[in-house]
Amino acid sequence: MNFDLTEERQMLQDSLRRYLREKYSTATRNEILERPNGMSEEVWTQLAELGVIGAMFTEEQGGFGGAGFDIAVVFEELGRAGVIEPFMDSALIGGRILAACDKTDLVEEMIGGGLQLAVAHGEPTSRYDMSHVRTSVDGGKLNGRKAVVMNAENADHLIVSARASGDVADEAGIALYLVAKDAAGLTIQGYPLLAGGRAAEVTLDGVEGELLTEDGFAVLSDVMALATMAQCAETLGAMDTATRLTNDYLGTRKQFGRPIGTFQALAHRMADMLIEMEQARSAVINAAGNLREETRIRDMNISAAKNLLGRAGRLIAEESIQMHGGIAMTQEYELAHIAKRITMADHRFGDTDHHLERFIALSAA
Amino acid sequence: MDLSYTDEELAFRDEVRAFMRDELPKEMSDKIRLGDELGKEGQEKWHAILNSKGWLAPNWPKKFGGAEWNAVQRHIFEEEAAAHHAPRIVPFGLSMLAPVLQKFGSKEQQDYWLPRLLEGKDWWCQGYSEPGAGSDLASLKTRAVREGDHYIVNGQKTWTTLGQHANMIFCLVRTDPDVKQQEGISFLLIDMNTPGIEVRPIILLDGTHEVNEVFFDDVKVPVENLVGEENKGWTYAKYLLTHERTNIAGVGFSQAGLNTVKRIARAEMAGGKPLMANPHFAARVAQVEIDLKAMATSNMRIISAAAAGGAPGVEASMLKVKGTIIRQEINDLARRAVGPYAMPFASEAIEGSNEALPDPHEAGPVAAQYFNNRKLSIFGGSNEIQRGIIAKVMMGGGQ
Ligand SMILES: Cc1cc2nc3c(=O)[nH]c(=O)nc-3n(C[C@H](O)[C@H](O)[C@H](O)COP(=O)(O)OP(=O)(O)OC[C@H]3O[C@@H](n4cnc5c(N)ncnc54)[C@H](O)[C@@H]3O)c2cc1C
Numbered sequence: 001m002n003f004d005l006t007e008e009r010q011m012l013q014d015s016l017r018r019y020l021r022e023k024y025s026t027a028t029r030n031e032i033l034e035r036p037n038g039m040s041e042e043v044w045t046q047l048a049e050l051g052v053i054g055a056m057f058t059e060e061q062g063g064f065g066g067a068g069f070d071i072a073v074v075f076e077e078l079g080r081a082g083v084i085e086p087f088m089d090s091a092l093i094g095g096r097i098l099a100a101c102d103k104t105d106l107v108e109e110m111i112g113g114g115l116q117l118a119v120a121h122g123e124p125t126s127r128y129d130m131s132h133v134r135t136s137v138d139g140g141k142l143n144g145r146k147a148v149v150m151n152a153e154n155a156d157h158l159i160v161s162a163r164a165s166g167d168v169a170d171e172a173g174i175a176l177y178l179v180a181k182d183a184a185g186l187t188i189q190g191y192p193l194l195a196g197g198r199a200a201e202v203t204l205d206g207v208e209g210e211l212l213t214e215d216g217f218a219v220l221s222d223v224m225a226l227a228t229m230a231q232c233a234e235t236l237g238a239m240d241t242a243t244r245l246t247n248d249y250l251g252t253r254k255q256f257g258r259p260i261g262t263f264q265a266l267a268h269r270m271a272d273m274l275i276e277m278e279q280a281r282s283a284v285i286n287a288a289g290n291l292r293e294e295t296r297i298r299d300m301n302i303s304a305a306k307n308l309l310g311r312a313g314r315l316i317a318e319e320s321i322q323m324h325g326g327i328a329m330t331q332e333y334e335l336a337h338i339a340k341r342i343t344m345a346d347h348r349f350g351d352t353d354h355h356l357e358r359f360i361a362l363s364a365a
Numbered sequence: 366m367d368l369s370y371t372d373e374e375l376a377f378r379d380e381v382r383a384f385m386r387d388e389l390p391k392e393m394s395d396k397i398r399l400g401d402e403l404g405k406e407g408q409e410k411w412h413a414i415l416n417s418k419g420w421l422a423p424n425w426p427k428k429f430g431g432a433e434w435n436a437v438q439r440h441i442f443e444e445e446a447a448a449h450h451a452p453r454i455v456p457f458g459l460s461m462l463a464p465v466l467q468k469f470g471s472k473e474q475q476d477y478w479l480p481r482l483l484e485g486k487d488w489w490c491q492g493y494s495e496p497g498a499g500s501d502l503a504s505l506k507t508r509a510v511r512e513g514d515h516y517i518v519n520g521q522k523t524w525t526t527l528g529q530h531a532n533m534i535f536c537l538v539r540t541d542p543d544v545k546q547q548e549g550i551s552f553l554l555i556d557m558n559t560p561g562i563e564v565r566p567i568i569l570l571d572g573t574h575e576v577n578e579v580f581f582d583d584v585k586v587p588v589e590n591l592v593g594e595e596n597k598g599w600t601y602a603k604y605l606l607t608h609e610r611t612n613i614a615g616v617g618f619s620q621a622g623l624n625t626v627k628r629i630a631r632a633e634m635a636g637g638k639p640l641m642a643n644p645h646f647a648a649r650v651a652q653v654e655i656d657l658k659a660m661a662t663s664n665m666r667i668i669s670a671a672a673a674g675g676a677p678g679v680e681a682s683m684l685k686v687k688g689t690i691i692r693q694e695i696n697d698l699a700r701r702a703v704g705p706y707a708m709p710f711a712s713e714a715i716e717g718s719n720e721a722l723p724d725p726h727e728a729g730p731v732a733a734q735y736f737n738n739r740k741l742s743i744f745g746g747s748n749e750i751q752r753g754i755i756a757k758v759m760m761g762g763g764q
Contacts, residue, residue: 122705124725125634125725127633127634127635127636127640127704127705128635128704128705129635129636129637147705147706148705148706148708148709169637191709191710192709192710193708193709193710194571194707194708194709194710194730194732194733194736195708199708199709254497255499255500255501255504256500256501256504257501257504263749265749265752265753266749314697318739321739321743322739322742322743322747322748325499325500325743325747326494326499326523326524326740326743326744328570328739329569329570329739329740329743330567330568330569330570331568331569331570331572332567332568336570337570339570339736340570340736343700343732343735343736344707344708344732346701347700347704347705347707347708347732348705348708351701351704353643353645353646353649353701354635356645357645
């Protein structure tokens with residue numbers, strides 16, 4: 001066994017960490033949070049130049065990575081700095097769906113940093129059920145409503161899932177379409193998100209799209225496996241920041257004439273946070289390392305990680321705030337944003353309970 | 366042992382219910398239910414409605430114009446208010462400062478400030494905490510130096526809740542730096558419009574402007590605004606804290622919050638069934654409900670003892686710790702219940718359209734509330750400080 005990163009991944013991690021430390025300070029990020037489009041194009045382009053997007057694709061797809069650990073390294077760093085630019089939804093999910101559907105030109109554009117995508121899959125009543133698709137397709141026209149679609153307003157194209165056949169929750173019969181942002185009948189109602197970035201409610205009223213695949217579920221489940229693992233890595237990075245900030249604060253904040261970290265009531269809880277960090281890191285390694293295993297093994301490891309990160313993330317976000325006291329409640333302080341990123345991650349790709357149930361079901365299979 | 370209300374208490378509850386039904390404006394309760402801010406005007410309007418019924422100051426003695434309710438009546442009122450999504454009574458003037466003035470203030474101070482409080486002429490805020498003095502409040506540094514008929518105040522307060530609306534602030538200030546910390550503190554009433562005071566907003570993590578920093582630069586405060594004796598402020602502050610802790614368990618808020626969680630979870634679908642029928646979610650809800658039922662009885666036991674004349678001491682700390690844990694757990698359940706719709710920010714309409722934000726269950730900004738209510742275990746004496754008190758008292762130290 002060897003738990004060291006390869007040289008290339010180590011280099012990517014170092015350069016990404018350096019860039020974000022120098023160019024993505026709390027003040028810069030808080031300014032980006034206020035922007036109407038919820039992101040910085042400059043940061044997007046510069047990170048693309050650093051190879052952040054290329055690392056998400058295999059060589060056959062035009063990238064130079066694409067394996068679990070390539071993606072985990074990138075997202076852990078993005079999470080550590082609380083990056084709000086839509087690398088998850090636009091580049092990883094959108095890009096890898098297009099790569100799976102052989103849209104080589106668009107993938108190339110994506111890797112170069114010149115494309116924005118949005119994936120319109122979830123619906124108002126689908127919650128975390130991936131096969132729940134009610135949006136219909138009839139004679140090539142899409143009709144329906146998609147919920148909390150990340151990055152929809154910035155996207156050049158939307159990838160839309162639609163039910164070509166079968167019942168609302170069937171895995172078979174889900175097709176994927178590529179829809180241009182200015183397609184007739186497409187309405188995008190955007191809003192800001194609590195943890196940064198923007199999403200939208202998307203209404204499709206007889207919208208024409210280009211068929212990407214008729215086996216949408218297979219593509220989605222592979223890409224969502226990647227994305228869920230990436231989300232865990234991102235949350236791990238954010239948890240690491242929360243833990244570090246809390247550790248530092250306990251050493252410097254004084255009350256009653258001594259650093260508050262010298263109160264055992266806090267010191268033991270800090271120790272628990274550090275223990276949970278190790279658990280979380282291992283869970284992410286399990287998920288990333290098993291991505292190419294058979295589906296059941298892959299998904300068990302992913303659900304295990306998402307469940308564990310949900311629990312450990314909650315503990316770390318809440319304890320970090322509590323042990324800081326009032327200061328952690330202020331928007332200006334880095335921890336506030338980081339804690340929101342950690343908690344809101346529980347609302348993506350299935351929450352703690354969803355993945356517990358999925359783990360039980362997969363274990364029994 | 367009798368767990369039910371007496372006939373008298375039941376009649377009182379009916380009266381409160383009828384009042385909430387008839388007098389609480391719907392636009393107010395809608396706002397509260399959806400987690401919106403009432404704003405200064407709305408809040409003052411609610412105070413005026415309560416005042417016209419004589420219910421604005423439940424804990425004041427009748428001779429000062431209060432309702433002089435006992436602890437059980439107060440509890441009933443708080444429970445009904447929460448159930449009907451009534452706004453809170455802003456506590457700083459009415460339930461924190463007033464008891465101090467009634468007990469330690471001069472006749473002139475009582476005659477001047479107390480009627481103004483009922484009439485809504487002043488909005489008070491609490492100037493205790495400082496950047497360096499949070500849990501260790503007695504280490505506060507804001508300095509007041511006597512010069513003739515005035516104190517000259519210099520320093521900084523922080524976390525001042527709703528200070529942006531306030532025209533008055535009651536402050537703990539240091540008048541003697543050379544004695545034991547607790548013995549050099551005084552209690553001053555300061556007009557926020559005095560030259561040298563600057564209020565700066567602090568935006569909280571859910572985007573709300575709820576607290577402020579207040580800076581004092583050579584602020585002149587007339588000596589008649591000193592409450593009680595110089596250097597005795599710590600005694601008054603501690604007295605005030607016992608009043609800050611009424612309704613500390615927040616049972617009414619928890620009950621209302623739990624009802625909301627259940628309402629959402631009955632409508633939200635998960636895997637083809639209502640979320641409430643999902644065993645994991647149902648177990649989480651049941652667990653909190655079991656805790657809340659016991660808490661409600663603990664609360665009544667302690668309240669009845671207080672009504673019978675026993676002072677709630679360490680029990681108040683117990684209610685604070687467990688009550689806030691339960692409230693925060695309910696906030697957590699609400700954000701879980703709404704699934705992906707926990708992520709949108711704010712409760713305003715979508716930009717460029719008149720449509721409300723996506724919120725299929727009219728749940729309001731539940732995730733924002735979850736974050737905002739992390740404050741419950743931090744302020745009013747953090748849960749760590751409360752546990753310290755419990756341990757100290759119960760393990761043989763006395764209070
Ligand atoms: C939303 C909000 C509104 C507020 N409104 C007001 C207001 O209107 N007026 C006002 O005066 N103040 C107000 N406060 C301030 C509040 O009372 C303080 O935040 C509180 O006293 C804690 O102080 P601190 O934030 O400085 O944390 P600190 O005291 O620095 O505490 C940091 C951490 O250390 C822990 N700790 C400290 N001492 C010990 C110990 N001895 N043993 C174990 N653990 C310890 C604390 O529990 C906490 O977890 C408000 C605070 C908030 C968040």
